[in-house]
Amino acid sequence: MKKFDRVFKHYDNFMKLFDFNKMNEIKNILELRGDEVVVDIGGGTGNLGEYLSESCQVVYVLDESKGMLSKVKANTKVVPVLGDALYTTFDSSSVDVVTIVDVLHHIENQPRLIEEIYRILKEDGKLLILDFEKRHIKTKILRAFEYILFGKLYFRTREEVINLIINEFTITKFIDNKYYFIIMGEKNA
Numbered sequence: 302m303k304k305f306d307r308v309f310k311h312y313d314n315f316m317k318l319f320d321f322n323k324m325n326e327i328k329n330i331l332e333l334r335g336d337e338v339v340v341d342i343g344g345g346t347g348n349l350g351e352y353l354s355e356s357c358q359v360v361y362v363l364d365e366s367k368g369m370l371s372k373v374k375a376n377t378k379v380v381p382v383l384g385d386a387l388y389t390t391f392d393s394s395s396v397d398v399v400t401i402v403d404v405l406h407h408i409e410n411q412p413r414l415i416e417e418i419y420r421i422l423k424e425d426g427k428l429l430i431l432d433f434e435k436r437h438i439k440t441k442i443l444r445a446f447e448y449i450l451f452g453k454l455y456f457r458t459r460e461e462v463i464n465l466i467i468n469e470f471t472i473t474k475f476i477d478n479k480y481y482f483i484i485m486g487e488k489n490a
């Protein structure tokens with residue numbers, strides 16, 4: 302059983318209560334053309350995938366939790382994929398856009414995750430990361446709450462996340478919203 306299999310039944314309601322819906326902001330930043338293959342890594346219950354699928358060819362919602370994926374409203378444009386983000390089954394250079402939203406701080410081996418994302422992205426492919434600024438008080442409260450549910454977490458500062466991807470990606474957009482940040486990078490040749 303994976304960590305989110307314990308909470309999947311309540312996850313969407315909790316997120317509504319917490320009022321953390323950044324899907325519109327993410328879609329605006331991505332500026333999708335309509336023909337992209339998108340992989341939403343740690344895509345959970347598929348809300349972002351469903352939302353983005355209106356503006357691209359297909360979204361693969363990759364997650365290690367069967368419970369979270371059981372909530373995905375699957376169709377030809379929103380495809381759930383059970384698997385480990387660190388070792389996916391996507392072909393090399395086959396994906397236009399990867400999103401990792403509220404996921405990075407759950408993953409210990411972050412360099413391996415970036416290596417895998419780099420592998421599956423096409424040349425000029427885009428990576429969008431949304432996560433929470435480690436030093437902010439709201440993140441410290443979230444961390445305490447998540448620690449009770451999930452145990453050890455791996456929050457980073459925005460600078461640490463930039464440093465994590467800087468060798469493989471050119472940063473094209475950086476949105477600093479104090480307690481959370483969004484970083485978009487384009488794959489280096």
Ligand SMILES: C[S@@+](CC[C@H](N)C(=O)[O-])C[C@H]1O[C@@H](n2cnc3c(N)ncnc32)[C@H](O)[C@@H]1O
Pocket residue numbers: 303305342343344345346348349363364365366369384385386387401402403404407408
């Ligand atoms: C906080 S949830 C975020 C879900 C979704 N991205 C959202 O914004 O609602 C984190 C998700 O990452 C998934 N996850 C964590 N580590 C993973 C891994 N190594 N491989 C695949 N999924 C993972 C969890 O199962 C969970 O569904």
